[in-house]
Amino acid sequence: MDNRAGEMETFLAVADGGSFASAAKALRQTPSAISRTIGRLEARLGVLLIRRTTRALALTAEGERYRERVAALLAELDALEGGLAQEAEGPRGPLRVNASVPFGTQCLLPILPRFLDACPGIELTLSLSDTLVDLVEERADIAIRIGPLRDTRLRAKKLGRSAMAVVASPTYLDTYGTPASPADLAHHRCLRFSFRRTVDSWPFRTGKTVVQRPVDGPFMGNSGEVVRLMAVAGGGIARLGRFHIAMDLAAGRLVEILPDHNPGDGEDIHALYAAHERTATRIRAFLDFLEAELVLPE
Template sequence: MDRIDAMRAFVNVVNEGTFTQAAERLEMSPQLVSKYVSQLEERLGVRLLNRTTRKVHLTEAGIRYVEHAQQVLDDIDDMDSQLNDLQEGARGRLRISAPVSFATLHLAPMLADFQQAHPAVSIDLQLNDRKVDIVEEGFDIALRIGHLKSSSLIAKYIAPVRLVICASPDYLARHGTPKSPSELKNHRYLRYSYMEHDMGLPATEWLTTTGRHQEGDLICNNGDVLIKAAIQGAGIAIQPTFISGDAIAQGRLNVILPECEPARLGLYAVYAHRKLLASKVRCFIDFLDGYFGEPPYWDNFETGE
């Protein structure tokens, strides 16, 4: 009996739910899959599965064994992939999910530089501000902005994301420049609808305590739109400097109440947990690290660069 083949047959039966479906996935007969599992149980001296005519159920021993078996198989697959990468280098299609505004404003030069360094890697970039399911939707990497919650995924910190409260000089001339958070309650707010939930950022105190959604507020799920509205004098916005930085540097927006800035967020590269990464993923993450500068170049408006 090939122990690895038997282990792979067992894990696929568990994952697929039946011997027939596992056999289809492994491209072998159900009889051979059943034989492998039976031989594995005989070798271990324990029953791993309780079989019925329609389904299989893990025994207590099976529950313990399947987790270790899956890890062993993952390590073998990763080792093979790693050795192939050493021979071939980074290659293949890299599927990336990224936030709309950040990708539109800052990713194109980076991707061009990356592909120049790794010409055998093709990029499939999908822009979406919702939180995608990396595994279910088949992404290799997702770029995310926020305070990330713990999960089974791995998150590599890439750069800080600063949020500023800002408005146009014209708006402030007409409505006055707030000197304290309490004065913000009388102003129009340009609200990013994903701010509190998807980005992991709690609403600022002046939003939660003053009963917002008053007349004149604008809610949108795109930061570019809100910054353009702020430039036109529509109200006060809280937006990342990777969107607002250029307008601030050009004097089209003024930062107000800098002492009340929300806590900084982070830009992260998120990927599924694997001990050994495919070369294309590892090379992309390494390339991202430090690419945007420290501090990031979009914060250079403070130095006039």
């Protein structure tokens, strides 16, 4: 008996992961087993699907067409089986979600008990990390990202937008004074990020013009949570997403400064999942839950 569905799954894992090794990790097999499966598939079809070199793998034209058709076919198969299963007992199975530490602690964890109550058949694993993970490598079903999207291989569902605010603790402001204008930041300790993709300037509105204002300070953090905690401790002035500092603002641990100069910018928040994923019912259930329950501060 042949296993065409299994061969298709293996081929998609290789195509999306870009290597036998990544497919082997995702499917919990050995790279040699993956290679043999692809070889059998190509022999049965009589065409070369993957061009192998010493440095990388690339799909042939036939491979690209096969990938498109196979993804659609397996999507239909999963929809059929998943729909029947969901009708009988609701979404079931393991669900692995990855998010940044700030978003996970401030936005996800407070509402996740309601998701587990609504979907008792799902076993949820939440991984919080400020390092961007590869869905295939980490075997995550959904990753929540804040900011520009860089991986076009993934599907994206927009969850909302994170507005920004410049804040400091009352202790810091009592000690060093409250800036009256963006220019005053030159005389203050501004808390910065150590990410390579960040720049040491913040946007401010003056009249109808938005200008990038250089900032400096003796402290840098490698995550939003590190910077938030340093700001709460009185270590300086920070610029963070409102979702991250909403409770601190409400409790008075942080105070917004220069609100009249806030340019109103922000970063989009998306839930990402693999493009070849047949939108399993457990994934769709979580995406629908976030759409209905996730509330981001203005």
